[in-house]
Amino acid sequence: MAITPTRSIWKDGKFIPFKQATTHVLSHAIHYGSSWFEGIRAYHTANGTAIFRLADHMKRFHQSLKVYRTTLPHSVDELSTAAVALLQRNELSQAYIRPFAFRGFGNMGVYPQNNPLEVYIATWEWGAYLGDLAAEMGVDVCVSSWDRITPNSLPSISKAAGNYMNSQLVKMEAIENGYAEGICLDTYGNVAEGSGENIFLVMDGEIITPPSASSLLPGITRDTVCVLADALGYRVREQNIPRAQLYTADEMFMTGTAVEITPVRSVDRIAVGKGKVGPVTRKIQKAFAQVTVEGNDPYGWLTFVPSSKTSPKASSQTKQLNRKK
Ligand SMILES: Cc1ncc(COP(=O)(O)O)c(C=O)c1O
Structure with missing residues (x-):
């Protein structure tokens, strides 16, 4: 941009x-x-x-x-x-x-x-970081062939520019293969984060997100979503997320200052849930807009x-x- x-x-x-x-x-x-x-x-x-x-x-x-x-x-x-x-x-x-x-x-x-x-x-x-329709329609993402940086080599909790060399590899690969974004796994094969976003899954009415030990930047939007989801009555848990859970989740969304709350409709061309933006994601987007739109x-x-x-x-x-x- x-x-x-x-x-x-x-x-x-x-x-x-x-x-x-x-x-x-x-x-x-x-x-x-x-x-x-x-x-x-x-x-x-x-x-x-x-x-x-x-x-x-x-x-x-x-x-x-x-x-x-x-x-x-x-x-x-x-x-x-x-x-x-x-x-x-x-x-x-x-x-x-x-x-x-x-x-x-x-x-x-x-x-x-x-x-x-x-x-x-x-x-x-x-x-809008991922295009004008991203928040409304959701985006298609892939799992990157690049792993996220490791905690004892480049600490992801520090928002250091060098970390974004890894993000650039992820983003370029995703765009060239026709996806809006790439998701990295950590060195143990668990979900870490996107090139510039945190990841949330909705499974059986619960909301889960990887722990900060999974090589991610503890996002301020991530924290915001945890607070808003809790206020809406959802149980939010940090847990290790194996790759395959991306394919079995009911809903998925990414969070970050740039993407705000962006639904994901497919991962590696496998539909997330019904391939449409889910009700929990919509409720959280609405709660976020109460603050950022309504003030x-x-x-x-x-x-x-x-x-x-x-x-x-x-x-x-x-x-x-x-x-x-
Ligand atoms: C790698 C990475 N992860 C997560 C996030 C989300 O963080 P925040 O919600 O604080 O913008 C960002 C954006 O800053 C990021 O660059």
Whole structure:
């Protein structure tokens, strides 16, 4: 999806013009992958523009660097305040927010700690990640021939850019074989996650998802779904999921900031349930839309952004769900 330039990007406490957000080709991150990021959505809700689970994302950002013996020089509060100010400055009423940090220019060699850490936040408008019809119709996915990274080689709980080399292999293979997304197994053959999404199955009225030990990023949308499903009266369990269970589930959906809650209608061309979006998935999508579309916030997940001048533009998934109501 093409990025539309905005007025500013936030860099270590200052706003800089979009075009000046550049880096040297000999920066450490380019050669050795020393970079971490977050992905956050701001929704144009019925109660105004609001950022979804902002502090939780910024906390995970801190944790991602901690795994690599690195401390972010900006607190969760500072980063959160900066994200709100950036949205206002760029006059975006719904957006994707991308905080990121990387090791910059200075020294060559694998050891990273002698290179400066640069911290940025960028924002842009972003629609439906898997296409406009994904939320409504569901998508077709495959099990990837690539395994997910292993916990003791590249820790998946750190949202490090290098992990996404594995994701790129998965995604390219899936697209070239005609699927919307690929699902990785962990080294034990259990389901881990998609190239950029967590996985949920519905089986006999219960909802199951792989544990974080299965080489996955513990998604904030994943946690959101657990809370919403619990409130709807469903039992949610973390359990190891062998590959074959993908073929026998009644319903399946993927979650993530980019895909939100996207139903899966087939895996490896085998229909999930009846090959249509199931009732449990729909209920969870609806409960999610109560927060992100209606702006009802019983869980304290929304950070409202005092109004900017732009006209509201709903994301594709938001539009689909609005149409359903
Ligand atoms: C590999 C991977 N897994 C899962 C997720 C879902 O995480 P979240 O719901 O926090 O966006 C993402 C997206 O950030 C991801 O890149």
